[in-house]
Amino acid sequence: xxxxxxxxxxxxxxxxxxxxxxxxxxxxxxxxxxxxxxxxxxxxxxxxxxxxxxxxxxxxxxxxxxxxxxxxxxxxxxxxxxxxxxxxxxxxxxxxxxxxxxxxxxxxxxxxxxxxxxxxxxxxxxxxxxxxxxxxxxxxxxxxxxxxxxxxxxxxxxxxxxxxxxxxxxxxxxxxxxxxxxxxxxxxxxxxxxxxxxxxxxxxxxxxxxxxxxxxxxxxxxxxxxxxxxxxxxxxxxxxxxxxxxxxxxxxxxxxxxxxxxxxxxxxxxxxxxxxxxxxxxxxxxxxxxxxxxxxxxxxxxxxxxxxxxxxxxxxxxxxxxxxxxxx
Amino acid sequence: xxxxxxxxxxxxxxxxxxxxxxxxxxxxxxxxxxxxxxxxxxxxxxxxxxxxxxxxxxxxxxxxxxxxxxxxxxxxxxxxxxxxxxxxxxxxxxxxxxxxxxxxxxxxxxxxxxxxxxxxxxxxxxxxxxxxxxxxxxxxxxxxxxxxxxxxxxxxxxxxxxxxxxxxxxxxxxxxxxxxxxxxxxxxxxxxxxxxxxxxxxxxxxxxxxxxxxxxxxxxxxxxxxxxxxxxxxxxxxxxxxxxxxxxxxxxxxxxxxxxxxxxxxxxxxxxxxxxxxx
Numbered sequence: 151x152x153x154x155x156x157x158x159x160x161x162x163x164x165x166x167x168x169x170x171x172x173x174x175x176x177x178x179x180x181x182x183x184x185x186x187x188x189x190x191x192x193x194x195x196x197x198x199x200x201x202x203x204x205x206x207x208x209x210x211x212x213x214x215x216x217x218x219x220x221x222x223x224x225x226x227x228x229x230x231x232x233x234x235x236x237x238x239x240x241x242x243x244x245x246x247x248x249x250x251x252x253x254x255x256x257x258x259x260x261x262x263x264x265x266x267x268x269x270x271x272x273x274x275x276x277x278x279x280x281x282x283x284x285x286x287x288x289x290x291x292x293x294x295x296x297x298x299x300x301x302x303x304x305x306x307x308x309x310x311x312x313x314x315x316x317x318x319x320x321x322x323x324x325x326x327x328x329x330x331x332x333x334x335x336x337x338x339x340x341x342x343x344x345x346x347x348x349x350x351x352x353x354x355x356x357x358x359x360x361x362x363x364x365x366x367x368x369x370x371x372x373x374x375x376x377x378x379x380x381x382x383x384x385x386x387x388x389x390x391x392x393x394x395x396x397x398x399x400x401x402x403x404x405x406x407x408x409x410x411x412x413x414x415x416x417x418x419x420x421x422x423x424x425x426x427x428x429x430x431x432x433x434x435x436x437x438x439x440x441x442x443x444x445x446x447x448x449x450x451x452x453x454x455x456x457x458x459x460x461x462x463x464x465x466x467x468x469x470x471x472x473x474x475x476x477x478x
Numbered sequence: 479x480x481x482x483x484x485x486x487x488x489x490x491x492x493x494x495x496x497x498x499x500x501x502x503x504x505x506x507x508x509x510x511x512x513x514x515x516x517x518x519x520x521x522x523x524x525x526x527x528x529x530x531x532x533x534x535x536x537x538x539x540x541x542x543x544x545x546x547x548x549x550x551x552x553x554x555x556x557x558x559x560x561x562x563x564x565x566x567x568x569x570x571x572x573x574x575x576x577x578x579x580x581x582x583x584x585x586x587x588x589x590x591x592x593x594x595x596x597x598x599x600x601x602x603x604x605x606x607x608x609x610x611x612x613x614x615x616x617x618x619x620x621x622x623x624x625x626x627x628x629x630x631x632x633x634x635x636x637x638x639x640x641x642x643x644x645x646x647x648x649x650x651x652x653x654x655x656x657x658x659x660x661x662x663x664x665x666x667x668x669x670x671x672x673x674x675x676x677x678x679x680x681x682x683x684x685x686x687x688x689x690x691x692x693x694x695x696x697x698x699x700x701x702x703x704x705x706x707x708x709x710x711x712x713x714x715x716x717x718x719x720x721x722x723x724x725x726x727x728x729x730x731x732x733x734x735x736x737x738x739x740x741x742x743x744x745x746x747x748x749x750x751x752x753x754x755x756x757x
Contacts, residue, residue, distance in 0.1 A: 313589055315591070316590075316592070317583075317588070317589075320580060322570070323567070324561065324565070324580065326530070326535055327561055327580065327632075330533045330557070331584035332551070332554045332584055378572075378573070378618070379573070380572055
């Protein structure tokens, strides 16, 4: 199949259009919130949350016998939140360190989820079919209803991110200073984490609990390579997320046997690899070239002398100590 | 205009405990308006804890703090804060100007974004610390001294009456140290009150006019000429301090941190139990 016919299909084929739309929405939301998760060093928490959502999904089905997207997402959200609370409680009240606490929470919840899942599959209830897709994700099974739920929740999360942008930036950069200004940092932390949980749970059906965190981490990591501005990084991360979600979902729905989760992750990883190597300033290739250039410069003695005498235009000490404060 | 109260900060019976350990024990402290105060003491003496408790970042087990006669929550706009430079990630994707504008977030309040007015104020604050030309710079490209000046500029942008600074001299070059001292003296001249957690005992008499010697308890507090003496330093640092009997004191020649003697923390630790029971 060539590219042009694929693009035509994107607009004519109902399933493909739904899948593409869903994956793109998902990528935008997880990419944008992922950039904050990355900067706040919460990437692993994202992984724990997505694994921990599995028992929530299965329990929500067992209790309601419904597979309505809102029901399952609500279950996932509650479980994801409980896992986060448990994680925080463990760190606060025991001597267990963060990494161990995360591993413990992740494996416990995921184990419970798997146990419930196999139990449910034995039930003589045919409605349970499809729950197992939450493991590795199946974008091809996305329905319009699912995409609507994703867009609604994701859109809400993005709006809140925009509204509290300044406060979230303060929280991520300098929490204590923000608290000294009077902003309720704990509440903002809860809100931002809730948004992260939202971004994760809306992607579970398409990408799966096992690999959803990659869609949180990878686009943000790739975006960080290209810019030094938080706003640009967040937008770029959303774009990368959409790109990997879209391409992953398309490939997996066109190639039989390819699960969506792994395919999306591979697409995102390709973006990360590309960015790590090629991004200006931070990219490895760029860095290597720069080092080579400066080595060559230093080897030429006359030019190095020139560099020392003209370079380093630091703020003049005299000017600073001369009581620059007088203007107050 | 109402009559100016002369006491800027009043700390009463302040006790702060971390788990079972008292970090601060029954600290009483009065800081007059317009003074330049150093808080000195060994590692683990609770210097940063005192600052953070005054700023409401930590909850005391007992006691209270008043800023111009009222609790901190009512006086936020009067207070500027310079946290330790190492407390943030300097690889955060943001610019110098952006960080300085954070000093204005409190006045902006919820949701409102900084605009042209805030930008102008930020640039003015940067000018005061000699960093104007760095306004657009990504913060990861700054040296330690420049980072410290950015934090100072952010506090200046707060336009406060009292400034609390946590180790502003830590790991900065000589140029920045001189710039900070000039800035502190400028602040005092314009009637501001400045409280600085400080490490280098040698420079205390030169830079500050008041000093608080702290080691879990407040050992002494007052004008440098009155309380910055050998006996008080010995009581603060537990006797393991080498004195040169010359004008001005020197800690260990390098002005570095001194080890806490083993005997000292035992007393307040036991006292901490009482503190938790509400005394």
